[in-house]
Amino acid sequence: MAVQTADTAAPAAPAAGSPSLLGHAFKDALITGLIALGLFGPLIGFETVIIDGALGLAYRPSLLAIMVGIVFVGRLLLNLTLWSPNRRPSTRTGPSVFDRIGTAVGPGVKPALLAFAVVFPFLSTFLLGGLNESRYLIDLGILILTYVMLGWGLNIVVGLAGLLDLGYVAFYAVGAYTYALLATSAPINDFFAGLFGATFWANWAFWICLPMAGVFAGVWGMILGFPVLRLRGDYLAIVTLAFGEIIRLVLINWVDFTNGGAGIASIPRATFFGIPFNAGPDGFAALFGLPFNPMHRIVFLYFVILALALLTAFVTVRLRRLPVGRAWEALREDEIACRSLGINTTTTKLSAFATGAMFGGFAGCFFAVRAGFVSPESFTFDVSAMILAIVVLGGMGSQIGVAVAAAVMMGGMEMLRNLGFLKQIFGNDFDPSLYRMLIFGFAMVAIMVWKPRGLVSTRDPTIFLKERKAVSGDLVKEGHG
Amino acid sequence: MATSPATGLPRWEADPILIVEHLFMRFGGLIAVNDLSFKVGRGDITALIGPNGAGKTTVFNCITGFYKPSEGRLILAKGRAPTPDEIAEVTRIGERSLTGRDAGVYLLERMPDYLVSGEAHVARTFQNIRLFTGMTVLENLMVAQHNALMAASGYSLKGLFGLPGWTKAQRAATEKAKYWLDKVGLTDRADDPAGDLPYGAQRRLEIARAMCSEPILLCLDEPAAGLNPRESLELNTLLRAIRAEHGTSILLIEHDMSVVMEISDHVVVLDYGTKISDGTPEAVKNDPRVIAAYLGVDEDAIEEVEAELHTESSAPGASA
Numbered sequence: 061m062a063v064q065t066a067d068t069a070a071p072a073a074p075a076a077g078s079p080s081l082l083g084h085a086f087k088d089a090l091i092t093g094l095i096a097l098g099l100f101g102p103l104i105g106f107e108t109v110i111i112d113g114a115l116g117l118a119y120r121p122s123l124l125a126i127m128v129g130i131v132f133v134g135r136l137l138l139n140l141t142l143w144s145p146n147r148r149p150s151t152r153t154g155p156s157v158f159d160r161i162g163t164a165v166g167p168g169v170k171p172a173l174l175a176f177a178v179v180f181p182f183l184s185t186f187l188l189g190g191l192n193e194s195r196y197l198i199d200l201g202i203l204i205l206t207y208v209m210l211g212w213g214l215n216i217v218v219g220l221a222g223l224l225d226l227g228y229v230a231f232y233a234v235g236a237y238t239y240a241l242l243a244t245s246a247p248i249n250d251f252f253a254g255l256f257g258a259t260f261w262a263n264w265a266f267w268i269c270l271p272m273a274g275v276f277a278g279v280w281g282m283i284l285g286f287p288v289l290r291l292r293g294d295y296l297a298i299v300t301l302a303f304g305e306i307i308r309l310v311l312i313n314w315v316d317f318t319n320g321g322a323g324i325a326s327i328p329r330a331t332f333f334g335i336p337f338n339a340g341p342d343g344f345a346a347l348f349g350l351p352f353n354p355m356h357r358i359v360f361l362y363f364v365i366l367a368l369a370l371l372t373a374f375v376t377v378r379l380r381r382l383p384v385g386r387a388w389e390a391l392r393e394d395e396i397a398c399r400s401l402g403i404n405t406t407t408t409k410l411s412a413f414a415t416g417a418m419f420g421g422f423a424g425c426f427f428a429v430r431a432g433f434v435s436p437e438s439f440t441f442d443v444s445a446m447i448l449a450i451v452v453l454g455g456m457g458s459q460i461g462v463a464v465a466a467a468v469m470m471g472g473m474e475m476l477r478n479l480g481f482l483k484q485i486f487g488n489d490f491d492p493s494l495y496r497m498l499i500f501g502f503a504m505v506a507i508m509v510w511k512p513r514g515l516v517s518t519r520d521p522t523i524f525l526k527e528r529k530a531v532s533g534d535l536v537k538e539g540h541g
Numbered sequence: 542m543a544t545s546p547a548t549g550l551p552r553w554e555a556d557p558i559l560i561v562e563h564l565f566m567r568f569g570g571l572i573a574v575n576d577l578s579f580k581v582g583r584g585d586i587t588a589l590i591g592p593n594g595a596g597k598t599t600v601f602n603c604i605t606g607f608y609k610p611s612e613g614r615l616i617l618a619k620g621r622a623p624t625p626d627e628i629a630e631v632t633r634i635g636e637r638s639l640t641g642r643d644a645g646v647y648l649l650e651r652m653p654d655y656l657v658s659g660e661a662h663v664a665r666t667f668q669n670i671r672l673f674t675g676m677t678v679l680e681n682l683m684v685a686q687h688n689a690l691m692a693a694s695g696y697s698l699k700g701l702f703g704l705p706g707w708t709k710a711q712r713a714a715t716e717k718a719k720y721w722l723d724k725v726g727l728t729d730r731a732d733d734p735a736g737d738l739p740y741g742a743q744r745r746l747e748i749a750r751a752m753c754s755e756p757i758l759l760c761l762d763e764p765a766a767g768l769n770p771r772e773s774l775e776l777n778t779l780l781r782a783i784r785a786e787h788g789t790s791i792l793l794i795e796h797d798m799s800v801v802m803e804i805s806d807h808v809v810v811l812d813y814g815t816k817i818s819d820g821t822p823e824a825v826k827n828d829p830r831v832i833a834a835y836l837g838v839d840e841d842a843i844e845e846v847e848a849e850l851h852t853e854s855s856a857p858g859a860s861a
Contacts, residue, residue, distance in 0.1 A: 375701070382700040383683075383690040386676075390684040393673035400605065400667070401685045401754050402659030521677045525719070525731040529677075535736035536675030 081146070085139035093132035100127050170460055177205070177366055181359045191355035198355075202362050202430065204470045206423055209369040211450040211462040213419030216376055218448065219456035220385065221412035222392030222539015223289070224297040227304025228447055231417040233311060233439035234280045235273040235424025240324040240434045241317075242269050262328045263336055266429045270422065277421020278414040285413035289406060304444055311436040323435025330361055330429045361430050368426060372419045373459055379415070381522045388412050389457075389522075392539035453507060455514030456538060464515055473500060551821070553582035553807050556622045558758055558790045559604070564613035566599050566814075573599040575814040577613075581758070581807070583622075586784060586791045588801045588822075591811035592834055597794045598668060600811070601762055604792075605665045606654035613650065617661050619757060620644030659688050664756035666747045668763050668794075674736030678727055678746060681735050682718035685753035690714055721749040725779065741772040745779065752783060759783065761793040765800045773797060777804050802826065810834070 105124040106117050176183075180201050184194040210232065217225045242248060243265035252261040288299050311318045318324070331337065337344045337357035344360075345352040379385040387408045390398050398405055428434050446469065454465030476496040483490055511517065517533030559581035566574040574596045581587045589597050602608040604615055616628055623646045631639040631646050638647040638660065647661040657663050673681050683690070693710030694700030700707045722728045725745035730738060735746060744764060751759055764780075765773045777800060783789050795801045801808065801822065808825040810818040812834040818825050825831055 378701050378703075379697065382694050382697050383687050384694075384697045386680060386684050387687055387691075389676060389680075390673050390687075393675050394671050396607075397667070397671040397673065398684075399607070399654040400658055400665050400671075401687060401750070402655050403684075403687050404655045404659075519675055521680055521732065523679055523683060523715070524677070525679055525715075525728075527732050529732050531675055531677065531734040535734045 081144065082140070085136055085144075088139055089132050089136035092135040093128050096128045096131040097124075100124055173460070173463065174370075177201075181362050191353055191359070195355060195358065198358055198362055200471065200474055202358070202365055203474075204467050205362070205365040205369050206427065206430075207447065207450060207470050208463050208466040209365065209372050209423045209426075210420060210447045211454065211466045212369065212372040212376060212459065213416050213423065214447050215416075215451050215454075215457065215459070215462050216379075216388070216419070217412055217416035218451050219458070219462075220376075220380065220392065221388040221409060222537070223409060223412065224293070224300070224539075225413070225416070226297050226301035226441075226444055226448065227284075227307075228300075228416070228420055229439045229441065229444040230284070230304045230307040231277040231281060231420030232424040232427065232443065233307050233436075234277045234417075235421030235426075236428040236434045236438070237311065237318060237324075237424075238273040238276045238421065239266065239269045239425040239428040240327050242272065243328045243428075244324055244326070259336075263331045263334045265328045266330050266425070267333065270425050273425035274418040274421040277424065278418035280421075281414040281417025282410055285410050289409045289413065301441070301444075304439075304441060308436050308439050311439070318436075321436060323433055323437075325433045327428055327432050327434070329357065329432060330364065332360060361426075365426055365430075368422050372422075375415075375419075376459065384408070384411055386522060393537050449504065453504070453514055455516035455518075455533070457519055457536070458514065458516035461514055461516030472503070476500065551582070551807070552585055553580040553587070556583045557581060558583040558618055559792065560614075560616040560618070560628075561600070561604070562614040562616070564600065564603060564615065565611045566596070566603055566608060567611045573814050574603070574610075577811070577814070577816055579809045579816060579819055581790060581792050583618075583790055584784060584788055585806040586780060586793070586804050587807045587809065588805040589792065589794050589809050589811060590796070590801055591817075595811040596814040597811055598762060599814075601665065601760055601792075601794060604649060604657075605663055605760060606649060606652050606657035610650050615649035617647040617649055617663060617758065618644070619647065619662070658754060658756075662754070662756045663758045663760060664751035664754050665760040666744075666751050666762055666764060668766065670740075670743045670747055672735040672743055672747060672750070674734065676735060677732050678722065678735050678738070679715070679718055679731045681746060681750050682721060682753045683714060685750045686714045686717065688754075717753060721753055724782070725749045741768050744768065744772075744776070748779065748783075752787070752789070756789055758790045758792060761791065761795075763794050763796065765795055765797040768797075770799075773800055776800065780804055 101124065104127055105120055107120055109116055109118045181194070181198050184197040184201075185191050188194045188197070210228070213231075214225065214228045217223050217228070243261075249261045252264075284300075284303050288296060288303070291299055312321050314320070329337065332344045335342070335344050335347060337354070337360065339345065339352040343352065344350075344356055350356070376385075380389070387398065387403050388411075390401075390403065391405060391408055391412075395405055398408070427438070431438075450465045450469050451462055453469065454461035454463070473496065476499055507515075513533035513536075518530035519533065519536045520530060521528060557580040561577060561579050561581075564574050564577040565572070577596075577600065589600060591597050599608065603610045603613075614632065616623065619640070620643045623644070627639060627646050631648060636648075637651045637656070638645055640646075649657055649661060649663065652661060658665075673684060676684070690710060691697075694707045695704070719728065719731075722731055725742075725748065727738070727742060727746060727749070730742070735743065738746060744767070748759075748761065748764065751761075761780075765776055768776060780791055780793075781804060784791060793800075793805075805822055808818070808820065808822050809816060810825055810828070810831050817830045817834055818828040820828075
């Protein structure tokens with residue numbers, strides 16, 4: 061028992077094993093250190109530098125030693141503490157701490173978050189002392205809410221129906237281009253100018269195009285879904301990925317129609333149900349007796365996207381309790397059993413695909429009206445990956461989890477831009493924003509290790525007889541395509 | 542016994558609900574089902590038995606539309622036994638079914654799996670239980686009523702706005718689920734996830750789920766597998782009750798002879814994809830070919846059996 065220093069929590073350690081514990085740990089750490097030396101040697105030990113115009117090698121032995129030292133000491137400490145054979149594994153009974161906290165505060169979270177989302181623009185204005193000062197925060201709020209909505213839309217496809225869709229951005233693009241093309245179309249403008257006056261189309265385009273964007277995206281979802289949905293799992297994922305890219309490439313290359321990579325600019329802005337946000341006598345500010353401020357439009361956009369996101373959530377929650385929603389979830393659980401119960405899996409999958417795509421189209425339309433400019437560059441695979449990450453991180457099928465994940469991911473990514481204080485530690489040459497993605501990646505890995513089923517891993521049943529009991533995530537399947 | 546009072550024929554001849562005619566199923570070079578013909582009587586409990594690999598589950602998959610048979614005709618008769626003319630008519634016109642007000646003829650080999658369940662009302666269970674494990678017991682039973690509820694919810698439009706027609710349908714569906722929960726003794730666990738139930742309860746739930754889709758023919762693939770003797774007895778009671786109270790005909794694959802001999806009216810024995818015996822449980826039990834297929838026999842016995850049957854090719858090969 062002489063060597064048993066690190067682990068006091070295990071009094072009943074096997075006596076025979078303890079004397080060699082330190083030796084073992086040391087040996088293991090040494091081997092790891094050697095592997096690290098072999099790996100880091102070429103990667104860190106050498107640096108290519110330009111000496112007198114020619115490429116030469118510089119050596120960094122001290123940096124290499126530090127790195128190998130970190131690996132060695134870290135491994136040794138882990139061997140002696142966390143991975144020690146004497147450590148008694150904590151036996152878990154019942155729900156984890158997170159789950160218990162979740163159950164305790166659960167009922168209050170949704171109203172609280174909703175209330176916060178509603179008062180957020182006023183709160184930030186009040187705290188920062190003015191509309192103009194709060195512009196950054198409200199813009200960030202709009203960005204987060206856009207991704208909340210996209211996450212909820214994709215959640216229908218991935219979380220409920222269990223169809224892995226890597227090309228969701230395609231529907232976002234369809235929605236955005238629907239609005240951009242229709243709103244800037246001269247023939248439509250002339251047609252309505254003849255009927256209702258010159259400014260009609262500019263003022264009403266968004267409100268007329270919003271439902272159309274959703275419908276078009278939904279139809280596209282069906283068109284893309286029909287040939288694709290006989291595939292399952294990895295194959296489905298790859299084909300949807302390809303469709304996402306195809307849409308983007310068509311947008312770039314069909315220059316006559318989409319103006320190619322240059323994009324479409326000067327798209328009409330959003331109006332307060334026909335009242336433009338301008339300084340003129342018919343503008344929003346003048347009509348409501350407020351001093352003109354361009355921020356009015358931004359705040360209004362914030363509430364538009366909040367309403368759209370809430371619509372998505374409302375429809376999803378309702379659909380889950382309808383036969384179609386239950387069929388989606390049943391499809392995720394077991395497709396063959398679904399077919400044996402008379403469920404047409406093709407139409408059920410298509411309906412999930414189309415519904416998800418429709419909300420993507422709404423979000424796309426909003427994106428176009430907010431930015432006033434669309435180009436294919438906005439619809440790269442990165443966006444699909446980000447939305448999917450939000451859904452997976454939030455917990456597939458969970459509404460509140462996805463909302464929190466979107467806030468954490470988008471808000472967190474923004475916060476990581478403000479790492480200026482690190483310059484004081486690492487010197488002025490250090491550019492913290494370059495490490496943004498690295499930190500982000502580490503955070504993702506950490507969450508997937510601790511909460512592999514996402515932030516909210518339990519499933520809420522859609523109907524109950526006596527008592528609503530959450531279904532443990534271990535029993536819920538992810539679906540296989 | 543299952544005989545028709547009018548004709549003296551066994552019920553499966555007089556009033557069949559399912560007629561399997563010359564069914565072949567080939568997987569590449571392997572012939573899993575070879576020229577199989579049998580009939581399932583309306584209101585009967587019919588057992589399909591045979592040694593492992595005899596092709597029983599393949600027959601099930603053909604009947605329920607999961608496989609498309611290589612050859613053969615599968616006729617499901619709703620309401621009453623079809624006349625040969627009706628069968629010829631629906632076969633000739635190339636439709637999936639010919640339905641009247643209270644009777645119908647369905648050609649199952651022409652239907653995709655979901656229509657076999659949704660339109661022809663043939664429900665099935667699986668050898669390896671296929672419940673929606675992440676959904677609650679009650680939800681499993683609600684999913685089984687999908688088609689009826691889908692229509693009642695106006696294909697989601699009425700349901701989205703919570704119109705009264707939909708809420709009424711939903712309540713009726715819940716009542717039906719409650720009835721079946723009661724029937725299989727799972728009312729107390731209605732709100733638990735299906736994956737949390739013990740094995741025997743999962744088997745019963747799968748039967749209840751199949752019954753919620755209102756089948757006229759219920760196909761059970763080894764319903765007693767993994768059950769203890771007491772649970773097997775309960776299963777017998779449940780199946781008898783289903784037949785008696787709902788008039789549902791039952792076709793089951795089973796290895797547990799206590800279940801087969803106890804409850805079935807009609808037994809069909811399969812070996813190497815062909816039918817080797819067909820009749821009442823007593824007749825099948827004493828059929829030497831069935832005994833040979835199940836137990837195997839030594840060479841002398843084969844000769845004896847061959848002599849007895851006056852057939853030269855039907856006995857199994859060299860020695861078992």
